[in-house]
Amino acid sequence: MSEVKALQSALAGEHAAVYGYEVMAARSDGPLRTRCARAIGSHEAARDRLIALITARGADPVAADPAYSVPATTNADQVSAFATGVEQRLSLLYGDLVEAATNAARITAIGGVQETAVAAATWSGRAQTFPGLEAPSPQPGSS
């Protein structure tokens, strides 16, 4: 996979993550809503870093889709399961980018694996042994 293609894939993942957390925030309240809002900010920052890297390479950053499929959630456990899945899928995309990239893009990708691994562990209470390398484990309540 080329570096730009891997950057675009990671960006597409970040677009989806922002959308997903926005939906989860709208459906939540209290501390859970605050956590989702923090996640939105974190993924918007990651999205912007990727856009800068793609633009610097002379490519057009992939745009966000108008909407993404988001599972129905009725409680905090389901929101946590959804968030864990989002972060673990992003870890894989950043893992692809680590492999495809060099220099600044690779440093961003390594940071992306770490941030998403920590976020997934914080949501689920469990840490993956090889985030960004292994397929996400099924989460209870995930679809």
Next chain:
Amino acid sequence: MRAPTRRQLLASAAGLVAVGWVAGCSDDAVVARTPDERELDALAVIEQDLAVACRASAKRPGAPRELLLNAAEAHDEHAQALVARGAIVSAPTGSPSPSPSTSPSPLSTAAIAEQQTEAAARCADLAVGATPELARLLAAVGGSDSAWSRLIAGAR
């Protein structure tokens, strides 16, 4: 005589690897290793030691036992994966090291979380210049170490 600190023990273990104290590996082979290869060796030793430290810490009263034992398994797997990618360690992964690299007393969860964070930073540094496949593994190990650090620090 004062017991050496864990940092001294780690440095000692890494040094022993560097000068050839490696079962089944000739002195020449070890001395010829590049700085990055030696750093990989040191990382594998650190992962082994983190596994030992997590298991010891799990025995402390009030420790988050299950979390620490799960972390120990992860660190064992990290060490094994690094060895599979060419790291040289002084003992088989997944078994107690014959080197004196086990701490004399169990580390606190705070100390373990700090060591995990340091290990994650070393993984990230080494991954920047590594081959693509090794870089991905190092990023994964570092990500996992960071995640365990956060969980263990949060469980105190």
